[in-house]
Every structure is written in structure tokens, then in C-alpha cells.
Amino acid sequence: MNIRVLGCHGGELPNFRTTSFLINKSVILDGGAITGVLTLKEQLRVEHVILTHAHADHCRDTLFLADNSVSVNGKGFTIYGMPVVLSHIKQHLLNWHIWPDFTEIPSKEKPVIRMKEAESESTIEIDGLKVTLCLVSHTVPASGVILDDGKSSVVFSSDTGPTDRIWEMASKKDNLKAVFIECSYPDEKEELSILSKHLTPKMVAQEVRKISRNVPVYVYHIKPQFYKQVVKELKQKKGLHMEAVKLNQVIKI
Numbered sequence: 001m002n003i004r005v006l007g008c009h010g011g012e013l014p015n016f017r018t019t020s021f022l023i024n025k026s027v028i029l030d031g032g033a034i035t036g037v038l039t040l041k042e043q044l045r046v047e048h049v050i051l052t053h054a055h056a057d058h059c060r061d062t063l064f065l066a067d068n069s070v071s072v073n074g075k076g077f078t079i080y081g082m083p084v085v086l087s088h089i090k091q092h093l094l095n096w097h098i099w100p101d102f103t104e105i106p107s108k109e110k111p112v113i114r115m116k117e118a119e120s121e122s123t124i125e126i127d128g129l130k131v132t133l134c135l136v137s138h139t140v141p142a143s144g145v146i147l148d149d150g151k152s153s154v155v156f157s158s159d160t161g162p163t164d165r166i167w168e169m170a171s172k173k174d175n176l177k178a179v180f181i182e183c184s185y186p187d188e189k190e191e192l193s194i195l196s197k198h199l200t201p202k203m204v205a206q207e208v209r210k211i212s213r214n215v216p217v218y219v220y221h222i223k224p225q226f227y228k229q230v231v232k233e234l235k236q237k238k239g240l241h242m243e244a245v246k247l248n249q250v251i252k253i
């Protein structure tokens with residue numbers, strides 16, 4: 001599995017982009033940074049977009065991806081997510097007020113955005129990948145994601161506070177090769193992290209210890225304002241090898 005980091009931060013500033021990963025050539029996991037990073041040719045290869053939740057930093061570029069695709073008669077793409085997440089996107093974004101409803105454009109029969117619901121803890125198949133969503137603990141319904149290509153599995157936490165079920169599920173994967181986990185704030189902002197249902201380095205260390213397998217831990221969703229402090233604190237956590245992912249990094253698993 002080839003994972004290219006298109007965006008990996010919990011906010012946007014110059015040189016910081018919100019969350020988005022390109023998996024192989026045609027699958028995107030979260031849409032926080034697609035259209036400002038991929039060339040038009042690369043964008044037209046995207047056929048599947050998995051959304052963990054409807055927060056703008058995870059879905060916004062699906063709007064522009066649809067617009068880019070339709071204007072050159074592209075094939076468009078399918079958005080996958082929990083039913084409640086897809087309904088948030090449809091109701092609050094693709095409502096003709098914020099953005100045109102691309103689930104009806106250019107026609108209802110062949111729209112540029114298709115939607116496919118996936119329940120938490122069900123597994124669907126997307127382009128040779130087994131994709132399992134699992135509800136995590138955020139301020140809105142959000143799912144972590146486990147991807148399994150038959151040889152290797154990886155788990156993405158999505159935005160979450162302390163949670164258990166996804167780590168139980170990941171621990172059962174004999175072929176688990178990597179964990180991608182969010183970490184938004186430094187340790188001194190623990191109260192804010194609890195309120196906003198995110199993690200600090202201390203909390204990340206506690207989460208990682210819930211996984212019964214010793215695999216590399218890639219950290220993402222760090223708030224740009226606290227980037228240096230969070231990276232420093234991650235390094236100080238003894239006995240754990242945690243690495244903050246970087247923009248444009250390609251991780252082969």
C-alpha cells in the first residue's frame with residue numbers, strides 16, 4: 001500500500017495543510033487537501049473518497065474536486081462514510097446554497113458525486129482494499145478507518161479523544177503494519193483537548209498502549225500553532241517510536 005500525505009495538520013497556515021491522504025492512485029482518505037496539491041490529471045484518477053466525518057478540515061476539497069471533474073467531463077467519484085456523515089455533507093454543503101448539489105450534476109442518472117453509506121464496523125471493498133469504519137469519540141459522529149490490502153493493514157484514528165473499540169479491532173489484525181493517530185494540542189492544553197475531543201502527546205501515548213501490536217506510529221492533525229511543541233513532546237514519550245508525518249511524504253506499507 002502506498003500512502004501519500006497530501007495534508008496532515010489540524011489547521012491551515014502557509015506550509016500547513018488540513019488532513020488528506022492519497023492511498024495508491026484512486027482512493028482518498030479525508031478531503032482536507034486535494035485540489036491544491038494534486039495535478040488535474042491526478043485528481044481525475046481519484047475514484048473513491050472516504051470521509052471520516054463532516055468537519056470542514058476533512059471534507060472541503062471534495063467540493064472543488066467535483067467542480068474540477070465536472071468541468072472536464074471527468075468520471076467523478078464516490079464518497080463513502082457513515083450514513084450520518086453523508087447526510088451532513090448533503091444537507092449542509094451540497095444544498096445549492098453553500099455549493100451546488102453535485103449528486104445531481106451533470107444529471108441525476110450520472111452525477112459527478114455518488115455516495116455510498118458504510119456503517120460503523122462493517123467492511124466494504126474499495127479498489128482492492130477492505131475498508132472498515134469504526135466509530136470513535138469526537139464532537140460530531142466520526143469514524144476511524146482500517147485499510148487492509150490483503151498483505152498489510154493500517155489504521156487511521158480520525159479526529160478523536162480517548163477511545164477503545166478501534167484499537168481493539170486494530171489489535172486483532174495479524175497483518176497490522178502501521179498506526180496513524182491524531183494529536184492536536186500540546187500537553188498543557190489537555191483541558192481544551194478533552195473539550196474538543198482531540199488528543200495531546202500524553203493522551204496519544206495512552207492510546208497507543210491500548211494496541212497489542214508493536215508497529216510504527218505516525219502522528220497527524222497537529223495544530224500549526226503548536227507544531228514544534230507537540231513534536232518535541234512526542235519525542236519525549238519514552239519507549240514509543242512516534243513520528244509526525246510530513247507534507248508530501250510517501251509511506252510504503
Ligand SMILES: [Zn+2]
Nearest residue numbers: 053055138159
Ligand atoms: Zn473534527
Ligand SMILES: [Zn+2]
Nearest residue numbers: 010055057159
Ligand atoms: Zn480535524
